[in-house]
Amino acid sequence: MAKRVRVRAPELVGAGGWLNTGGKDLSLADLRGRIVILDFWTFCCINCLHVIDELRELEEAHRDTVVVIGVHSPKFVHEADHAAVVDAVERYEVHHPVLDDPELATWKQYAVRAWPTLVVIDPEGYVVAQHAGEGHVHAIARLVEELEAEHAAKGTLRRGDGPYVPPEPEPTDLRFPGKAITLPSGNLLVSDTTRHQLVELEPDGETVVRRIGDGERGLADGPAEKARFSEPQGLALLPDGGVAVADTVNHALRRYDPDTGEVTTLAGTGAQWWQGSPASGPAREVDLSSPWDVAWWADRLWIAMAGIHQLWTYDPAAGTVAVAAGTTNEGLVDGPADQAWFAQPSGLAADGERLWVADSETSALRWVERDGDGDGTGFAVRTAVGTGLFDFGHRDGDAGQALFQHPLGVTVLPDGSVAVCDTYNHALRRYDPAAGEVTTLATDLREPSDAVVAGDDILVVESARHRLTRLRLPEEAVRVESVAHRTRREATEVAPGRLRLDVVFQAPPGQKLDERYGPSTRLLVSSTPPELLADGAGQGTDLVRELTLSDGVAEGVLHVSAMAASCDDAPDIEYPACHVHQQDWGVPVRVTPGGVSRLPLVLAGMDDGEERETDRAE
Known part of the structure; x- marks a missing residue:
């Protein structure tokens, strides 16, 4: 050793x-x-x-x-x-x-x-x-x-039981429910996330009709009493009358038939998607990554793929899945769908013209629309509220300066506005697209994660209160004191002017850089605020970059995304496997005369022969 x-x-x-x-x-x-x-x-x-x-x-x-x-x-x-x-x-x-x-x-x-x-x-x-x-x-x-x-x-190893003591279980009908929909029967279907089940409730939102799943963590198809889920979240009605289920920890898309109680698997293999895996193909042969919500829009099922910061779609006629928006880079970037960045999209709702997205890690409300500049088959991503990974709070008013805190759910209201389950603010908020304003509908909710319109009422999934709460849709907004926050971490003190960014990467033992099809590395740099960098932002293939910090900007965050590809190098391997190594960093910096002029970041190469996902180095 x-x-x-x-x-x-x-x-x-x-x-x-x-x-x-x-x-x-x-x-x-x-x-x-x-x-x-x-x-x-x-x-x-x-x-x-x-x-x-x-x-x-x-x-x-x-x-x-x-x-x-x-x-x-x-x-x-x-x-x-x-x-x-x-x-x-x-x-x-x-x-x-x-x-x-x-x-x-x-x-x-x-x-x-x-x-x-x-x-x-x-x-x-x-x-x-x-x-x-x-x-x-x-x-x-x-x-x-x-x-x-x-x-x-x-003789220094001690064996025996560990110090873990499990808490006493709580006897509630729901335990950290995630999402809810109204079934054609008028009953409600709720994902009972921590108990690995779906629960059908009467329209009162309280009376249990039946449970789907045996309550044990697992991936098993079959009748309601034998099927298994693993922390299911999003639900959506399909045109054939079935219900699509985002089976989050199983990295799978499931189907529940309300008439027969049968559960089947629509998409996913049960394995997690990693960089380099196929991003389209037969639905049962392509890996997924933590699907968190689903919604039917534009003649297909959209999937909020929280695990890799993308939106995917499932086409039931063809039986295929494909990436629809996002690059796997984490952040807030609008534009053509294949160039947009998301950060853990966790809630979806469609209103015909738009697919609304709760983009949780950027504390943002965003939407997808058909791209008017193309042939009508493409899509574009826009942002209604939110500025990036590090700004959040509870502020109403003009959408350009409004703030959420890690929202998980969106619901289209009858008047065309959008209710946002502002989860970490314990509030239900409203965005009016016509006025471009955000208001607060209700406070003192506990981690709301979804909501369902029920006539003149709205049923809110209060995840941390383990229940659905019925609220009358208010005619007037609730007044709240505005609060704004930024993620606080230790800042790196850097010298004014030139800053050398050095991403250090070494291929794992038995591997070499894969340069068969061109450069094997990629480096993408941006900043918050954008004015922090006078020069050096953008994408390139060299892992070393000379940055120039602007005069007059005292602090900010450098966003760095690095990727390297390597392949097995042993001469006895007939078909060498190739691997993608990727990490994202958000590095707070403070400009000071005594600061450093070099910023090293380590892109860790793997040594276990498997491709692995980017970390969230923030």
Whole structure:
């Protein structure tokens, strides 16, 4: 085994305290003798949710030697609320201890810069590995096996039960419901996300008619009582009378027949889409990535593919899926659909002319329309409210300056306006396209995630109150005090003028850069505000870029997206596999005379032979 640098792991501290430990505070001393994996996550981040699911198999396979500790490190203001962290831990079935670190104390001690980040600590309390982004669990599993053998031989490995203590289950009819629709019968269908079921309710929104799914996490077709889902979210009526279901953690699109109760799979393989995978083709042969919502529009089913920041479509006549909008880059960029950027699109609603999109990570309301500049078959993306990844809040008024905070749901109202479930503001908002204004319809909702129009009422899915709440559509807006926020992280101090951006990449062992079809690397740079960069923004193939910072702009965020392609290089491999490595960064910078003139960023090459998704390094 290669010799590792031994760095003593800093203590675990967080002002929010510990969850899933039965009320006990943990220290590294309590964990001595065990292999500890710290998972730095925040519950808004889809890549973080992917890692939680990736870790499940490793946790089970090494339950007597490995302790996973979630360190919750918030991005949004709402995520610093301890009650919201408690909800998220239950919502996503996090079955290990979690440290609530609202002030990012442990995050800073471990010099973490990205969500998610995994840190491995050996049984003697030393940090032996750190990985930013998702897709590293296979490599960590091999490291765990090495550490088990090494420390068993040294006598420093301690086996036994871990410190996880599960919370008591709550007896509610719904548990963190996600989305809802009205069935042709007049009944309601709700995705009961944490219980891995669909629930049919009477029109009152309370009386349970039946449940679909046996309640166990899994991917299984069949009758209602035997079918299985994994954290289902979005629902949409299909022209044939069936219901499309965004089966989020199964990375699949399912169909439920309300007449027979039968559940079948329409699209997806059950595996997660990675960079380099096919992005179109026969629906049952193409991987998907965390589909979060669905809507029928423009003669096809649209899918909010939150996991890769795109919109896809499903054509039931042809039985195919295809990318419809988005590049997989995360951000807010309008224009032709194939050039637009999204950031975890999580809610869809169609009004005939437009497909409305709740773009959660940019706290934005956006829409898709037919591209008038083309032949009528293309689409374009526009933004109604929102400015980017780092600005959010609760502000009404003109759409150009209005603010949301991580909205998850959109609903078209009878008058043509759009209701927005402003999830992290606990509010129902309204956007009027004619006036270009945003108002607040209701407050004091708890993490609303969807809404359904019911006559003169609107039924709001209050996800964190585990219920549907009926509201009369108000004639007047609720007055609220405006609040604006920016994501707060430690800024890198940079010198005025020239700044050398250096993305460091080395192909993993046994691989080489793939230059058969041209340059194997790509670098895309932009900034918030755009005026931060006088020169150097844009796309190129060199991973080194000379940037020029503008005079008079004291701070901002550099957005960097880097990609490299590599292929297996062993001479005995007849058909070498190729791999795409991609990461995105949002680096806050502050211009100061004593700052640095070089900004290095590490694009991690994989060493487990698998293609992996970009991280959310913000």
